[in-house]
Amino acid sequence: MSSSPEQSFLATSLRSDTCGLLRRTDVGRTVRLGGWVHRSRDLGGLVFIDLRDRTGLVQLAFGPAWTAADVQSAAAAVGVESVVLVEGEVVARESDRVNPEMPTGEVEVRVTSLKVVGPAVTPALPVARGRGDKMPAEELRLRHRYLDLRRPELQANLVLRHRLMQVTRRFLSDRGYLELETPILTKPTPEGARDYLVPSRVHPGEFYALPQSPQIYKQLFMCCGYDRYFQIARCFRDEDLRADRQPEFTQIDIEASFIEREDILSLAEGLIGALWREAGHEAPAHFDRMSYADAMEFYGCDRPDMRYDLRLRDFSSVFAPLDFAVTSNALASGARVRGLVVPGGAAWSRKQVDELEALAKGAGAGGLLRLRRADGAYDGPVAKFLTDDARDAFGLADGDLALFVAAPDRISSPALDRVRQECARRLELVDDAAQRFLLVMDFPMFEEDPTTGALAAVHHPFTAPHPEDMKAFPDTPARWRALAYDVVLNGTELGGGSIRTSDPAVQSRMFALLGIGDEAEQERRFGFLLEGLRAGAPPHGGIAFGFDRIAMLLSGAPSLRDVIAFPKTTAARSLFEGAPVAVPADDLAELHIAVREASRSRSANSPEGTA
């Protein structure tokens, strides 16, 4: 007998039901349950235990009227987090004994037999937490992950993660995408992030690399005619961490053949919609779009948060006629004066505006110019140079504050981006409930090093340039746009991709522009992909989503570490199993590796784990 479809899946030889799904409809049934002692209350004559399993909690009741004395004393003695098997009758609680805060609160199980099958030592961290209890330090949660993972909140996150994976698989499989695997032991890629290296025992002095992404392989699948590929792929990057960045992370990796940009974008919209619906959220059928150029121009950022407007403006023409050295010099050197008008910002104190300037300076700006209009008067360093025309052109309402950066765009954009975000936060313009999706289109193909002028690929070297741009500006590749796109939500990048170069001639040109024109060098780095492309490549392209980040957003978790079962710390350490560890000299010798004594980490305080 089962009370729900899930219940029937979870019944086993040892249990008839699970804890969290028992309801009034189960009253009268004799059930066998297994679970962890979440909490217990010993009233002397009566004992209550809240029993927990993946599905939730149910109250077990032990009393002399239905429980044998030895069973009751065993119940009183069992410690929290011990695993027990019980048998008893599901009973309706009297109305004044109902617990409305528990889904199972209308019933309890009157236990007749109890077996402690997994006695637990006193837990190092509390699993059951009272209202208002603070969370244990993250360090301890990670060190005792076997306890932290028992917490219903974390279990809910991982369950959601599972469901999102299944939705992804179904969505893509239903559309003809094949889930194909690619190697974990692969070849170092010179592009992008640092690789994790794995020494080869068989080949002295040679190394595998863990993949930063399956990029090259998925393109090869296209060359091989698999037409549509996806993978929920583990990727590795040996870079410093953030709250939303782990050294080992999961991507939804997608590639398709005989497609153009729109095909991938509508697939992406559909997949995001399916994921959002699975988590009980809404996502629009089509996302707003913005060019990279506009994003940088109006928001100073390639992933603008569209929950608020507060756009940047170009004030160069307003400043041009003014006899103001700071801005005239900037304008004379070819830079612009950009800024934003903050409604109501005139009310901010000198100190508050100084804080904004500190943000701008932190992003590389020399300073932040201010112009305030309060009580009909203008003040700030710009004020005394104002002409009537300029005054009108700024368009400040009374109470407004205008902030400017006079610098090249590559400096003013990030500076004003930070200022804009902080202003929005202060003005409480950010609607936390809002979800504003955005497709950022037409990224530039190359990034120019400001000092050397060398070109670097913004996306990666296999991204296809806009054909029209190649035609229109054949000799100024810095102006080429790429057929690349990002999916952005509320200022966070969810994923990105591009149409790839399938024409070997274009690919060679790209390499030449990137300074790897030497064919031997190309072969050394990307030979196996180039071979594949030359052997007949269909037009293809794809996209990849940061799966952990999506799971984090949809679960409302504050950190990636709360949607990954066994995450690393910001020092890329695993406190639970204690990785990484020093390795005995013999093991290193077998790998043909010697570690310089000076570079041995002397972490006296490193986790005393299982090394």
Next chain:
RNA sequence: GGGGGCGUAGCUCAGCUGGUUAGAGCACUCGACUGUCACUCGAGAGGUCGCGGGUUCGAGCCCCGUCGCUCCCGCCA
């Protein structure tokens, strides 16, 4: 690589301007309790104040170094 924050009992924290024997709540142990649901009540046990060095008559507190966690910049798509 750089900057900020944190580190005191198993957990969360307090600890005054450097001064007697380092405290509280929860958890734990023992005892009492027949309707609790963060049960309640009584008693008890529990400390290398992250680690090392220094200043001082005296350091949880000040200084230097170091380890760990965390947030951010650089880095990373």
